[in-house]
Amino acid sequence: MSLPADALAALQAFQAVGSWEQRARLLMQWGERLPALVPEDKIDANLVQGCESLVWLVGRLHEGHWQFAASSDARLIRGLVALLLARVNGLSAHALQAVDLPDWFNQLGLSRQLSPSRSNGLNAVLQRMRDLSHTQN
Incomplete structure (x- = not known):
């Protein structure tokens, strides 16, 4: 399966750095680039x-x-959410179902840093994306 352009860019950036400190810094930078949600979107109904x-x-x-x-x-x-968005934005509902979260973070070299609670949280975000794609498909 081919990756979206943002996902390829993320993969190249993360594979180019060696140490965990560099990866952590890069991870924070990706988070800072995440566009802010408008206040109307920060409502309980949109909480994962x-x-x-x-x-x-x-x-x-x-x-x-x-x-x-x-x-x-x-x-x-x-x-982490910014990297997930890089992986899924632009996909069809069908392609969204096939996204392998552990494999994606493994490719980025971040899987060891995913504690069980973070991993569960990211899985909840991906599941919410899949649920949204089913309701509006």
Whole structure:
């Protein structure tokens, strides 16, 4: 399966750095680049259940392809969510179902840094994306 352009850029950036410190810095930078959600989107209905941190997610279907936006109150989670968005934005609902979250973070060299609670939270975000794609498909 071919990757979206943002995902390829993320992969190249993360594979180019060697140490965990460099990866952590890069992760924070990705989080800072995440566009802010408008206040109207930061509502309880858009909160992802199953995350220890607050994560808001909105998705819109545009010509058969999904575009998601998200925000979090936690810097590390914002970075991880930004990388998830890079992987899924622009996908069809069908392609979204096939995204392998552990494989994606493994390719980025970040899987060891995913604690069980962070991993569960990211899975909850991906599941919410899949649920949104089913309801508006």
